[in-house]
Amino acid sequence: MNRIFLSLLAAILFIGCSSPEENPTKPNIVYILADDLGFGEVGYQGQEKIHTPNIDALAASGMVFTNHYSGAPVCAPARCILLTGKHGGHAYIRGNDEWRERGEVWDYAKAAADPNLEGQRPLPTGTVTLASLLQGQGYKTGIVGKWGLGAPTTESIPTKMGFDYFYGYNCQRQAHNLYPPHMWENERKVPLNNPIVVPNTKLDPEADPNDPASYAKYQQKDYAPTLMHEKVLSFLEESKDEPFFLYYASPLPHVPLQAPEEDVDKYESEFGDEAPYDGSRGYFPNRYPHATYAAMITLLDQQIGEVRDKLKELGLEENTIIVVTSDNGPTYTGGVDFDYFESSKPFTNGYGRTKGFVYEGGIRIPMLVSWPGKVQAGSTTDHISAFYDVMPTICDLLGIPVPADADGKSFLPALLGQEQEEHEYLFWEFPEYGGQQAVRMGKWKAVRQNIVKEENLEIELYDLSVDPKEQNNVAETHPEIVKKMEEIMKKEHTTPEIDRFKMAALGDK
Incomplete structure (x- = not known):
């Protein structure tokens, strides 16, 4: 028997040998995609300044992939490659395409008011996505977070690309403010209680940059990551009686540097006073840039812990695969100090070597997979894999054909501790x-x-x-x-x- 047959047989035995009550035949899948989280920015990879206890605990309960790669070094193509299973030489979306021929798409206020200016270039109608494949297998599918693969007025919105539910940013540009004027829920624009502050707005000329009060306009009421997280927990609660796929595409820790004050205060006490960020490298100024960036990652970690707690509360943890990874390497702009945090460790930091570039710091990303009772706790694999392997892996798991034009290779054998065919x-x-x-x-x-x-x-x-x-x-x-x-x-x-x-x-x- 060849290795492909063995891995498929093992998957069938793992997911089908018990009664539905003991082990439902279709495992739930929670795929958590951080935004610009560097290889070295989590504790289990050696990060010493930023606390990620929940991510570290998940890593200890599952398998760490040391050679996992994004499909691209920036947002939109990475997400396209993840969802379609095609690498950058075959994918439809190969870069961040803001679809400028529509008009003033980079005018934040105009795009916030006009859905015809919002969003990125769409995928072709009828594109087969990971979500549509799972929908066809009886899964309830949801995305919460950042979409970036088609404007609100197109056929390439989540609810027309295989997702039963969507809440979050349609547009990557609108995500350049974590206190945005609106979110999208399915096909409805939801106003938030946040007056528009256009990205790159600097401090008032008379403001004292050392006074925290000078930064008040960048901290408003409705914080997008919190609203999104509430929707994630609700989706889990509402989907508990059916197999589900949740794509949690968090905007954290992508700049701008914005986090709840109480979270920043904890790191301010730990790090001590620091020089303000004046906004000269884009996005918003910030009084405590180190503390804020660390707080954003720790908030992401806290939310991941709450997802796990919710699954435990619902009795779903043992039948749920949790993946935690990032869309690309860490940023080099917006006040993020990649040298202070050693964001790409052990790879090279900084512009030209991290986000936006195909060197290791730009595309090698953290990834862990937790599946109690199936994936060995505390295990590590050096199997070389990438985003376009995710679709074949899930197809392998469910025993369904991989789309003929997909480029990847299933890493299910590696997950199950079996012999893995290498790329x-x-x-x-x-x-x-x-x-x-x-x-x-x-x-x-x-x-x-x-x-x-x-x-x-x-x-x-x-x-x-x-x-x-x-x-x-x-x-x-x-x-x-x-x-x-x-x-x-x-x-x-x-x-x-x-x-x-x-x-x-x-x-x-």
């Missing part, structure tokens, strides 16, 4: 930040930079087994590996349907 390679393509491609093949990592900006096709090569920071380009001494990487990059690239994502140096017309 020959992983592939990334990202047309923004100069235009980039990358390949991970075993210990080798190939990177192309500035494909668009400079029509550069030169390949950098790194041996991650000895150089995880990608500091020593060994392309000249391994021409045979470089040639193989070049062949992979050519093979996996397809011409994008959207002109914005085309790269002429790769032959796109």
Whole structure:
């Protein structure tokens, strides 16, 4: 018997051997996607300044993936790749496309008032998503958090892309304020009790930057992460009698630096006084930037703990798979001090190496999976995997066909402690930040930079087994590996349907 048959047989035995009362045949799935959470920003990965006890406890109760990757180094393409199972060389959305031909989409106030200016470019009508596959298997499907894959007036909104329920931000730009003027619930725009403060609004000229009162306008009444979390707990309560898939796409800890005052105060006491952030690198100024950023991650951690507590309360924990991960690496802007927190440790920090870039700090992300009684507690795997493996894994779990155009490979065997078939390679393509491609093949990592900006096709090569920071380009001494990487990059690239994502140096017309 081959390994694929063995893994499928094991899955069937795990989920089908007991009576429905003891072990329902379809496990619930809670997929928690943090926003810009760095590889080194959680305790179980060595973070020392930010407290994440609930995430750490989940890691101890399940399996940690040390070689898991996002599908892209920024929001929209990463989410597209996650939900469609296609890597960046095949995906429809390959970058953050704000769909500018509609008009003044970057005018926050106008977009807040006009749904025709809100949101990102839509997926094609009828796109098969992870949610629509699960819907077809009798799952109740919900997304709470940030969507970013289609404007409110299009056919590419959550409720038309496989989700029974949606609450949160439709638009990534609107998420640049955690006290927004509205949220969306399903297809209804829900006003919030927050006057509009446009992102990048600076302190008043006469304001004292050392006085916390000067920052009052950036702290309002309805805090989006809290409202979203309330909806998450309600969704779990309302779905307890049927199998469910919850995609909790939290906006935390994406900037701007905004967190409830009581949460910031705890870290202010711990860290001591610090220099204010003046807003010069975008988003909003903040009196205590270190304390606020830490508070945002700890609030996320607290909410994850409350999700687990709710599942326990409902008697669902043992039949629920919980995944905690991030959409990409940490940010380099908005007042976040990546050096202070060592956000990408053990990889390289800072602009050019974290969010927005296909080096390890931009795409290697924390991931844990907890499934009591099925996934061994306290286990770790070095299996190399990516977002586009999630769809095949869930299809494998449920014994349903993987869509023919999906690029991934199930990591269910790794979860069950069985022999895992490895990828020959992983592939990334990202047309923004100069235009980039990358390949991970075993210990080798190939990177192309500035494909668009400079029509550069030169390949950098790194041996991650000895150089995880990608500091020593060994392309000249391994021409045979470089040639193989070049062949992979050519093979996996397809011409994008959207002109914005085309790269002429790769032959796109």
